[in-house]
Amino acid sequence: MRGIAGLAALALGLAPGIAAWAEPLPFGVEPFIHHRDPPFFRALDDAERARAELGHEVLNTHWVPAGTPHAERRDGVGPLFNVDSCDECHNEAAHGRGPMGDGLAPFALEIHLAEPPVPRTETRCDPVYGCVFNPVALRGVRPEGQVVIHYREIVGRYSDGSRWTLRAPSYDLVDLGYGPLAPQTIIEPRLAPAIFGDGLLEAVPISAIVGGAPGTTGSTGAQQPLGLPAWQWRHGARVLGRFGWQGSAVSIRDQTTRAFAHEMGLTSSVITRDDCTAAETACLEQPNGGSPEVSDTLLDAAVDFQSWLAVPASPQAPAGGGGEGRALFVELGCAACHRPQLPVELRAANGDLIRHTIEPYTDLRLHDLGMALADRNVAGVKVQTRWRTAPLWGLGYRLKRESSPTFLHDGRARSVAEAILWHGGEARGAQRRFERLQASQRQALLLWLGTL
Ligand code: HEC
Ligand code: HEC
Structure with a gap:
């Protein structure tokens, strides 16, 4: 089923500033006519629409310090956040x-602090600074510090002689x-990814991610196979991590409650403590905004809103079907990780199971992309890091809408080509084949990626 917005735009053929789509859009993908009013991937009934509106509002709420008059239960931010x-x-x-460029890191690029080994559980963070480095604090509490980035230029050439530059961050x-x-704390710079389509990624059955790997589907403590995000126990069932750059969160609710607690200092019924550690006494002594600070009504609405969001269609329709670019994507080996299609299983309002196919361009698995992308610990030692294949859907929307889009987990890549050049490790072969393309082939591939 296609949402209302999609049908309307397709019927019109051309909406202002939006190209006509030659082919039907994949399931879940919708034109984003007004970016402040993102569409959903299915029709919502009145009650759902009201929840979605409340959820949208929750994501846009500026939370205030505990005890602010007329806060209407939107207080309790911080003390560290x-x-x-x-x-x-x-x-x-x-x-x-x-x-x-060089200088203070933007808000959306935050630092997670993890204690080895990763993948970790909630408790394995820095003993003093907690799970997320918080550069902001309420009055009377010291911020944890600031994050400064330095880039070093790396210059190279494609096989056809044209030059590329990358910026390597520290x-x-x-x-x-x-x-x-x-000293052993791992410093994990992470840029806020898009939330679009997360409800669809959540609906991919575990069997489609795990594949036929032996010993991975049972409920007994089988070995963690390489390339799978961490299994976690939730309410007596084993679930697979699938959100975040390393697949460390198992659901939208999991990620949302972590964000409230760690990035914003807001407790919920799921995570009842914010990110103050025992060493941060001034933080612990501050008043709170209730227990929990985020009510279940607001939390549920925020989760529902995110789960229904559609994926933005590219404003760039594929010229001539994008055949050459698509073929190169497969030939170079990109599609092995950036899987074009995955099945989803959704529940209809009457409880029926509905099956669809989405086109997220990810396998939702973890891969080693080489030491150049790996995190470092405080002592400066690189630690092997495995990344969830970044979904490529919505890439065209990003390229069109953002004035300076950046890519990869820490936004070091300033273009899609730079992102590909950073691929190493398991993706070394694909990266080498990309470097050896002729300029026209490179263009065809990049053009096609811009239509996703
Ligand atoms: C300070 C910046 C920041 C704030 C505030 C923040 N996030 Fe995030 N968000 C991130 C980063 C960084 C990640 C990636 C985390 C990772 O890789 O582990 C992320 C990941 C996510 C994801 C997973 C996306 C995916 O597909 O992997 C969701 C969902 C999400 N955030 C929702 C929220 C919600 C809801 C809130 C408010 C309650 C919120 N975030 C607040 C930075 C932020
Ligand atoms: C071995 C698996 C693998 C292969 C092969 C691979 N990728 Fe990736 N790709 C990833 C992972 C994992 C990430 C996320 C890495 C990170 O953020 O540090 C990623 C990130 C990207 C990004 C950045 C997306 C974003 O949102 O920032 C682009 C673009 C991309 N890949 C394109 C390609 C193309 C094109 C190819 C083929 C030339 C390719 N990839 C081959 C695993 C792979």
């Missing part, structure tokens, strides 16, 4: 604004408010 609303990082559910945590970080 990054920003006061989801929207600061995920502007209208879209990708966060990445770093432009991150300094300065003005530390609570003494040194633990």
Whole structure:
């Protein structure tokens, strides 16, 4: 089923500023006519629409300090936090604004602090600074510090002689408010990804991600197979991580409650403590905005809103069907990880199971893309890092809408070509084949990627 907005735009053929789509859009993909009013991938009934509107409002709410008059249960932000609303990082559910150059990191590029080994559980964060480095604090509490980025230029050439440059980042945590970080703590720079289509990714059956790998589908403690995000136990069932750059969150609800707690200092019925550690006494002593600070009504609405969001159609229709670019994508080996299609199983209002196929261009699995992309610990030692294949749907929308889009987990890539050039490790072969393309083939591939 296609949402109303999609049908209307297709019937019109041409909406202002939007190209006509030669082919029917994949399931879940809709034209985003007004970016402040993102469409849903299915029709919502009146009650659902009201919840979606409330959820949308929750993501746009600027939370205020505990005890602010007339806060109407939207108080309790901090004491330590990054920003006061989801929207600061995920502007209208879209990708966060990445770093432009040297200097202070933008809000949407945050630092997670993890204790090895990763994948980790909630408790394995820095003993003093907690799970997310919080550069902002309420009055009377010291911020944890600031994040400064330095880039070093790397220059190279494609086989056809044309030049490319990449910027290799390093991150300094300065003005530390609570003494040194633990030397083994891993510094994980992470840029806010888009939220669009997450409800569809959540509906991909585990069997489609795991494939036929032996010993992975049972409920007994089978070995974690390489390339699969962490299994986690939730309500007596084993679930697979699938959100975040490393697939560390198992659901939209999981990611949302973590964001409330760690990035915004807001407790919920799921995560009842914010990110203050025992060492951060001033943080612990501040009043809170209730227990929990985010009511279940607001939390549920925020989760529902996100789960129904459609994926933005590219404003760029494929010229001539994009055949050459698509074929190169497969030939180079990109499609092995960026899987064009995945099945989804959704529940209809009457409980019926509805099956569809989505085109997210991810396998929702983890891959080693080489040490050049790996995180470092506080002592400066690189630690092997495995990444969830980034979904490529919505790429065309990003390229059109953002003035300076950045790519990869820390926004180091300033173009799609740079993102591909950074691929190493398991993707080394694909990257080499990309470097050896002729300029016209490279253009065809990049043009086609812009139609996703
Ligand atoms: C300070 C910036 C920041 C704020 C505020 C923030 N996020 Fe995020 N968000 C991120 C980053 C960074 C990630 C990637 C996390 C990772 O890789 O582990 C992320 C990931 C997500 C994802 C998973 C997306 C995907 O497909 O992998 C969802 C959903 C999400 N955030 C929802 C929210 C909601 C809801 C809020 C408000 C309650 C929120 N975020 C607040 C930065 C932020
Ligand atoms: C071995 C698996 C693998 C292969 C092969 C692979 N990729 Fe990726 N790709 C990834 C992973 C994992 C990421 C996320 C890495 C990160 O953010 O650090 C990614 C990220 C990207 C991004 C950035 C997306 C974003 O939202 O920032 C683009 C673009 C991309 N890949 C395109 C390609 C193309 C084109 C090819 C073929 C030339 C390719 N990839 C081959 C796994 C792969």
